[in-house]
Every structure is written in structure tokens, then in C-alpha cells.
Amino acid sequence: MRILVTGGLGFIGSAVVRRIISGSDHEVLNLDKITYAGDPSTVAEMASSDRYHFERTDICDAAAVARAFAEFRPDGVLHLAAESHVDRSIDGPADFIQTNLVGTFTLLEAALAWHRERPCAEPFRFVHVSTDEVFGSLGPDDAPFDETTPYSPRSPYSASKAGSDHLARAWGETFGLPVIVTNCSNNYGEYQFPEKLVPLMIVKALRAEALPVYGAGENVRDWLYVDDHAAALVQVLESGYPGETYAIGGSAERQNIEVVRGICDLLDARPRQDLIEFVQDRPGHDLRYAVNTDHICATLGWRPSVSFEEGLARTVDWYLSHEEWWSAILDSRYEGQRLGSKA
Ligand code: NAD
Ligand code: DAU
Numbered sequence: 130m131r132i133l134v135t136g137g138l139g140f141i142g143s144a145v146v147r148r149i150i151s152g153s154d155h156e157v158l159n160l161d162k163i164t165y166a167g168d169p170s171t172v173a174e175m176a177s178s179d180r181y182h183f184e185r186t187d188i189c190d191a192a193a194v195a196r197a198f199a200e201f202r203p204d205g206v207l208h209l210a211a212e213s214h215v216d217r218s219i220d221g222p223a224d225f226i227q228t229n230l231v232g233t234f235t236l237l238e239a240a241l242a243w244h245r246e247r248p249c250a251e252p253f254r255f256v257h258v259s260t261d262e263v264f265g266s267l268g269p270d271d272a273p274f275d276e277t278t279p280y281s282p283r284s285p286y287s288a289s290k291a292g293s294d295h296l297a298r299a300w301g302e303t304f305g306l307p308v309i310v311t312n313c314s315n316n317y318g319e320y321q322f323p324e325k326l327v328p329l330m331i332v333k334a335l336r337a338e339a340l341p342v343y344g345a346g347e348n349v350r351d352w353l354y355v356d357d358h359a360a361a362l363v364q365v366l367e368s369g370y371p372g373e374t375y376a377i378g379g380s381a382e383r384q385n386i387e388v389v390r391g392i393c394d395l396l397d398a399r400p401r402q403d404l405i406e407f408v409q410d411r412p413g414h415d416l417r418y419a420v421n422t423d424h425i426c427a428t429l430g431w432r433p434s435v436s437f438e439e440g441l442a443r444t445v446d447w448y449l450s451h452e453e454w455w456s457a458i459l460d461s462r463y464e465g466q467r468l469g470s471k472a
Contacts, residue, residue: 130155132366133203135188135236136210137161140321141258143171144359145207150175153363158201160186160194161210162228170454171320188232191239198243205254205366206240208233208297211290214324215262218286219412229289230296233257237300244306254307256366257297261314261351261378262287266415273351273419274312276374283413307371311362314378314420318355318440319447323455326350326385327441330392331448332455334401340393344410346386349417353379354440357433364431375429378420381437388441395445 132149136142137159149155150172161167163185175181182201186193188210210232212218212225240255247253264274265281282291294310301308317327330340361377369375383391386405393401425431435443448455 130204130367131158131202132156133158133160133197133201133206135160135206135208136167137183138163138167138169138171139209139213140166140171140318141316141355141358142207142209143168143320144318144355145209145362146172146175146181148356148359148363150178150181154180156180156182158182158184158197158203160184160188160197162187164212166213166322168320188236189227191235194235194239195242198239203243203253204251205256206236207256207258207362207366208236209258211293212286214322215284215286216324216411218284218289222285222289225285225289229286229293233293233296237296237306241300241304241306252307254309254366254369254371255297255300256362256369257294257308257310258362259294259310259312260287260290261312261376261418261420262415263291263294263312264418267349267417267419269417271417273378273421275376275421276312276424283415301372309365309369309371310374311365312374312376312420313358313361314351314353314418316353316355316358318444319451320454321355323458326388327392327444328448328455330389331396331445332459334393334396334404335448335452337404339406340389340404341406341408342386342389343408343414345407346384346389346405347416348385348414349382349419350385350388351378351419352381352383352388352437352440353377353433354435354437354443357435360434361425361431364429365425368429370428375425376420376422377425377431378422379433379437380420380422381433382417382419383437391438391441392445395442
């Protein structure tokens with residue numbers, strides 16, 4: 130397949146690119162604007178492959194996106210480009226509206242034009258990669274999210290992703306674009322930008338800085354190792370059904386304080402636990418996310434291969450052995466406004 134990946138220099142997109150180039154015969158065109166979250170070093174080992182191509186492109190640029198479709202002639206799209214950090218969406222929502230809504234609209238229009246141009250016999254799929262945050266916040270005893278859960282986004286980030294999901298499905302229903310939507314839970318693993326909970330806590334603990342846990346640390350997320358998400362996305366593109374939604378998760382619900390304590394334990398126990406500080410809560414902080422993955426397990430045979438404990442240990446090891454990667458970000462180009470200093 131010829132696969133157009135958007136956002137392939139980000140955390141999950143780069144894991145997808147690495148998986149496709151190293152584990153299949155597919156060809157990739159990676160379109161990425163290289164925002165603060167995009168980093169070419171995440172795919173450096175793939176760059177020499179003649180099956181990997183990159184163009185620095187803003188998905189809101191209709192002419193550039195249309196040109197990419199016409200020249201690359203993709204059989205499928207994996208759309209990951211987005212503004213992805215909830216705290217940034219609270220501090221400044223404009224980029225989220227632009228990329229997540231206008232950018233997705235621009236990409237859908239280009240994909241539709243390309244789909245209409247292709248011979249009918251050649252299958253095409255557009256996989257829109259989304260989040261479980263569009264479903265809102267679960268109570269402690271609620272059933273996990275699944276493909277039928279009504280939308281109830283509560284942050285500017287999740288509202289913009291919810292809107293983009295609706296656009297993608299509308300282009301499927303109204304115009305016949307073969308769209309598939311995935312809604313995944315929290316990812317963690319290598320190359321995650323150190324503004325998200327897991328890498329932020331690892332790098333702060335290594336620097337012996339306070340570990341800012343929002344509220345009482347009781348919010349629950351369902352954690353999935355990034356390579357398992359990448360595997361699910363490739364499988365959905367290869368074998369998923371147009372019009373379907375796939376809920377993806379790790380079946381590994383943990384309170385934030387458990388995650389942070391787990392990182393401290395892996396890093397060397399007691400002294401780091403003392404760095405934990407309970408700070409002012411995130412506004413509108415969703416209490417609990419959990420995902421029921423029965424549908425994707427039953428229909429595509431996908432399941433997570435890495436337990437949370439094993440994945441967290443691998444992630445801590447990776448950050449320990451890649452200090453040059455994260456310290457360069459922290460020292461020079463980290464633009465986080467909410468660097469956990471709100472206490
Ligand atoms: P990320 O922030 O690490 O990477 C986003 C990538 O998109 C970056 O490379 C960035 O340069 C690029 N980008 C941003 N705006 C762009 C634009 N206008 N044009 C082209 N490229 C642009 O994000 P991530 O965590 O890898 O998330 C990827 C996707 O998966 C997002 O759609 C996100 O909503 C979704 N998702 C993330 C998680 C998670 O836990 N991180 C979970 C479920 C779903
Ligand atoms: O559920 C999927 C979503 O997971 C993705 O769609 C998002 O792109 C991704 O960023 C993530 O969103 P969260 O808001 O859940 O992730 P974050 O890592 O920002 O926060 C995880 C939890 O940890 C959340 O309850 C807030 C809390 N937290 C976060 C930070 C950055 C803290 O307690 N302290 C912090 O400093």
C-alpha cells in the first residue's frame with residue numbers, strides 16, 4: 130500500500146511510521162508541519178529507506194495537501210496530525226480549532242477529490258485517528274467507553290477532536306468517502322513530548338524537581354503502550370471496514386497518583402516519592418476514562434501485547450538512556466505554558 134500519514138513526526142505518528150517502514154512493504158508519505166511537537170529525529174532511522182518520503186506541510190494548506198495526493202497517489206490515509214495537549218488547549222484554543230477542525234476538513238476534501246478520481250476497483254481508506262476524550266468523563270462505577278458511547282467533550286481539545294470525528298463521519302455518510310474512526314485511550318512510551326504526564330514525571334524526577342500531580346491524583350486514565358496503538362492503526366487501515374468505529378485501549382486503568390508512584394519506584398524508590406506535590410487541579414478535569422475493546426478484539430483480532438507494568442518499565446528505561454533527546458527539548462525549545470508550575 131501507499132500510505133499517506135499526517136503528523137508522522139509526533140509521538141504516535143512516528144511510532145506508526147517506524148512500524149510501517151520496518152515491519153511491512155508499504156510506502157509512506159509523511160506530511161507534518163513540524164510544530165513544537167514534531168521532531169524529525171523520531172524517524173531518523175527510517176529516513177534512508179526508499180519507501181519513506183517526507184514533506185513539511187501544514188494540513189490546513191489546501192493546495193499543498195491536494196498536490197500531495199495527486200503526486201503520491203495514496204491507497205490509504207492515516208490521519209494523526211493534531212494539536213494534542215489538553216493543558217495547551219485551555220491556555221490557547223485557537224491552534225486546536227485551526228488544525229483539528231480546519232485541517233481535518235482540508236484533508237477530507239483533498240481525500241474525497243482523490244477518491245473520486247481513482248478507478249472504482251481500487252480500494253481506498255481514510256483512517257481518522259481520535260481519542261476517548263470525546264466521550265467525556267466516566268463516574269467510578271460507569272461501564273467503559275465503547276463504539277456506542279454518546280459524545281460529551283469537555284475541554285477545547287476534546288471538543289475540537291469531537292468536531293473532527295463528526296466531520297470525518299459526515300464525509301463518509303454524505304459523500305461516500307471510505308472513512309474509519311478510531312478512539313484510543315492514553316498512550317505512553319518512547320518519544321512522547323515531556324509535557325504529558327508520564328514523560329513529564331520521569332524527567333522531573335530525574336532532575337529531582339517537584340512532581341506536580343493535579344488535584345488529589347485520583348483521576349483515572351486507561352493506559353496503552355504506543356507500539357500497541359501503532360499496530361492497531363496499521364491493522365485498521367489494512368483490514369478495517371469503512372464506516373466502522375474502533376475503540377482502542379489498554380484495559381489498564383490507573384489513578385494518576387498510582388502512575389506517578391510507579392515511576393518513582395522504577396527510578397529508585399523512596400527519595401523520589403517525596404517529590405510528589407498535589408497542585409491546583411486542571412479546570413474541567415475529566416475524572417475517569419476507560420475503553421471497552423471487545424469490538425476490535427473480536428473483529429480484527431487485535432489486542433494489547435504489552436502490560437502497563439512492563440510498558441512503564443520500558444518507558445522509564447528509554448528516557449534514562451535518551452537523556453540527550455529530552456534534555457535538548459527541556460533546555461531549548463520547550464514552550465509549555467503550564468509546565469506544572471501552577472502550585
Ligand atoms: P503529538 O502532539 O505528539 O504530534 C502531533 C504531530 O502533528 C506533530 O508531529 C506535529 O508537528 C503535527 N502537526 C500539528 N499540527 C499540524 C498541522 N497543522 N499540519 C501538519 N502537521 C501538524 O500528538 P500524538 O500524541 O502523537 O497524537 C497523535 C494523534 O493521536 C492526535 O490526533 C491525537 O488526538 C490522537 N490521540 C493521542 C493520544 C495520546 O495519548 N497521545 C491518544 C489517543 C488519540
Ligand atoms: O485519552 C487520550 C488522551 O490522552 C489524548 O487524546 C491526548 O492527546 C493526550 O494528551 C492524553 O490526554 P490527558 O489529558 O489524559 O493526558 P495528560 O498526560 O495531559 O494527563 C494525564 C492525566 O495526568 C490527567 O488526568 C491530568 C494529569 N496530569 C497531567 C499533567 C501534565 C497531572 O496530574 N499533572 C501534570 O503535570
